[in-house]
Amino acid sequence: MSANSGVAAVLYEIGEILTVKEDTFRSRAYLMAAQRVTSLTEDIRDIRARGELDSIPGIGKSIAATIEEVLDTGESKALMELRESLPPGVPELMALEGVGPKLAMRLNRELGVTGIDSLEKAAKEHRIRALKGFGEKKEQNLLKAVEEYRGRSGRFLLGEVLPIIQGILTHMRGCDAIRRVEVAGSARRRKETVGDLDVLASSLEPEKVSDHFIRMPNVARVLAHGPTKSTVVLENRLQVDIRVIPPGSFGAALQYFTGSKEHNVKLRTIGVKAGFKLNEYGLFRRGDDSLVEAEDEERIYEALGMDWMPPELRENTGEIEAAMEHRLPELVELDQIRGDLHAHTDWSEGTASIEEMAEKARSMGLEYLAVCDHTKTLGIARGLDEERLLEQLKEIRRLDDEMSGFRILAGTECDILRDGKLDIADDVLQELDWVVASVHSGFKQDEEAMTRRIVEAIHNENVSTVGHPTGRLIEKRSPYTVDLDRVLDAAAEQRVCMEINCFPDRLDLSDVNSRQAKEKGVRVTLGTDAHTVSELEFLGMGVSVARRGWLGPGDVVNTLTADEVTRLRS
DNA sequence: GCCGTTTTCGGCCCGACTGTTTTCAGTCG
Numbered sequence: 178m179s180a181n182s183g184v185a186a187v188l189y190e191i192g193e194i195l196t197v198k199e200d201t202f203r204s205r206a207y208l209m210a211a212q213r214v215t216s217l218t219e220d221i222r223d224i225r226a227r228g229e230l231d232s233i234p235g236i237g238k239s240i241a242a243t244i245e246e247v248l249d250t251g252e253s254k255a256l257m258e259l260r261e262s263l264p265p266g267v268p269e270l271m272a273l274e275g276v277g278p279k280l281a282m283r284l285n286r287e288l289g290v291t292g293i294d295s296l297e298k299a300a301k302e303h304r305i306r307a308l309k310g311f312g313e314k315k316e317q318n319l320l321k322a323v324e325e326y327r328g329r330s331g332r333f334l335l336g337e338v339l340p341i342i343q344g345i346l347t348h349m350r351g352c353d354a355i356r357r358v359e360v361a362g363s364a365r366r367r368k369e370t371v372g373d374l375d376v377l378a379s380s381l382e383p384e385k386v387s388d389h390f391i392r393m394p395n396v397a398r399v400l401a402h403g404p405t406k407s408t409v410v411l412e413n414r415l416q417v418d419i420r421v422i423p424p425g426s427f428g429a430a431l432q433y434f435t436g437s438k439e440h441n442v443k444l445r446t447i448g449v450k451a452g453f454k455l456n457e458y459g460l461f462r463r464g465d466d467s468l469v470e471a472e473d474e475e476r477i478y479e480a481l482g483m484d485w486m487p488p489e490l491r492e493n494t495g496e497i498e499a500a501m502e503h504r505l506p507e508l509v510e511l512d513q514i515r516g517d518l519h520a521h522t523d524w525s526e527g528t529a530s531i532e533e534m535a536e537k538a539r540s541m542g543l544e545y546l547a548v549c550d551h552t553k554t555l556g557i558a559r560g561l562d563e564e565r566l567l568e569q570l571k572e573i574r575r576l577d578d579e580m581s582g583f584r585i586l587a588g589t590e591c592d593i594l595r596d597g598k599l600d601i602a603d604d605v606l607q608e609l610d611w612v613v614a615s616v617h618s619g620f621k622q623d624e625e626a627m628t629r630r631i632v633e634a635i636h637n638e639n640v641s642t643v644g645h646p647t648g649r650l651i652e653k654r655s656p657y658t659v660d661l662d663r664v665l666d667a668a669a670e671q672r673v674c675m676e677i678n679c680f681p682d683r684l685d686l687s688d689v690n691s692r693q694a695k696e697k698g699v700r701v702t703l704g705t706d707a708h709t710v711s712e713l714e715f716l717g718m719g720v721s722v723a724r725r726g727w728l729g730p731g732d733v734v735n736t737l738t739a740d741e742v743t744r745l746r747s
Numbered sequence: 748g749c750c751g752t753t754t755t756c757g758g759c760c761c762g763a764c765t766g767t768t769t770t771c772a773g774t775c776g
């Protein structure tokens with residue numbers, strides 16, 4: 178899939194430079210195309226080989242030619258020319274809060290500002306307030322923006338912000354003027370990372386709610402404070418926006434602020450064609466501005482001629498078309514998940530005993546837990562050799578007999594060695610209920626070697642699933658170079674599953690990869706990879722990834738009973 | 748640059764807040 182991300186990066190950059198040049202519509206076309214390429218579940222080289230690039234929605238002849246150029250030469254002439262046409266420092270300046278294309282260009286043209294350092298210098302020398310239309314406040318805000326930019330830590334993991342959201346909702350529910358409050362935005366869509374939080378509240382006294390909001394604990398700075406819209410930055414640098422709307426508009430506002438932006442643009446375009454106007458206050462008829470629907474999100478979608486869809490699908494990757502044709506997939510739900518198929522214990526690098534992990538899983542309402550400790554090659558994690566693994570197997574069988582109404586499955590997270598062989602002898606693996614095979618070393622192998630390595634492991638008849646199949650760590654480490662298409666084809670053929678690792682910085686397979694797996698007929702397994710008791714709660718995040726990948730209960734092995742899971746191996 | 752159950756040309760989503768202005772442009776989501 179790396180060809181896809183390379184193409185998307187070029188299209189994004191072209192789109193962004195065109196934004197600076199205020200070529201709005203051409204820019205939008207490139208950004209839209211980039212987004213489509215990002216969410217493709219097929220290798221773009223294959224689509225190109227069939228000559229079908231311009232049948233991808235949002236991609237026409239011109240962008241198709243750019244894509245072919247990137248695939249053939251690794252670069253785009255148009256992009257290189259665009260880069261050169263831009264005054265130095267302008268893209269960097271636009272990364273600052275409150276600086277858009279107009280301001281960045283003016284700072285460069287009129288003050289010779291060539292980047293963030295030189296902007297800071299100009300502001301400290303009070304050269305900015307001297308410009309026409311600028312004042313002291315603007316200068317100070319730019320300095321604050323520079324400071325924030327330098328301390329910024331990028332996007333936040335979904336797993337990090339979920340507890341923060343709970344805190345905010347609890348705080349807001351303490352305001353007596355509030356009717357309803359929910360989180361919207363990318364957090365409601367359960368994206369793997371979020372850039373900021375969008376909180377939505379309804380009230381008849383919006384000022385009270387807005388005031389209550391900015392008095393939240395942990396607020397470091399108030400960026401904007403109006404009656405219906407405010408923005409704060411928390412001490413951990415997470416930005417949080419609130420919108421307060423009348424109670425009767427809650428459904429419309431929830432739809433509007435959940436996004437994604439691309440989903441909403443498409444939806445409103447469809448609305449316009451059907452004679453409607455859609456905004457955060459409701460769905461209106463264009464002619465007389467009469468209200469069609471505002472209170473209920475589901476009825477807004479219905480009025481636009483489509484089925485309501487779960488927030489996780491709203492990325493404009495085909496869900497609107499599916500909703501109009503009433504063929505949205507049934508998505509897997511957390512309460513359909515019967516077990517966790519990847520957890521560690523204190524036999525290797527976990528902190529809790531087998532019993533403690535099992536008890537916690539049972540208390541969460543699960544029916545089974547697969548204990549999958551590391552194997553001997555992973556010395557740093559005190560990986561088990563054959564002898565210890567058989568010892569652990571006996572212990573698991575003993576504990577399993579003692580528990581009623583809950584099954585502990587004897588498993589392993591077995592290392593895939595550099596040549597694709599497994600770290601544990603086949604006759605021992607055969608004794609187990611569940612085998613997760615994972616790559617933990619040699620990440621730098623080239624694509625061919627890595628692909629053959631994993632495909633070879635898939636051909637071992639004892640392997641149940643491949644653990645964290647791409648090895649990525651979100652915001653920290655890229656996936657290893659591997660031809661996932663070939664891996665998935667092999668998995669489909671050998672009836673081996675692929676894991677969605679639920680650990681917050683892994684979520685691997687990703688949403689797009691999960692959808693790709695489904696399209697190839699590969700079932701996925703959810704594994705928390707928990708090393709502590711509380712990490713078993715990560716299961717919900719794996720379900721979110723599965724839902725964002727359009728997976729239904731039939732696509733996820735964890736909806737099966739323990740007996741059904743163990744029978745997969747026979 | 749893309750797209751087409753009003754269109755192959757002429758559209759392309761919509762509104763709040765800020766800072767500075769005397770009525771609005773720029774930015775953001």
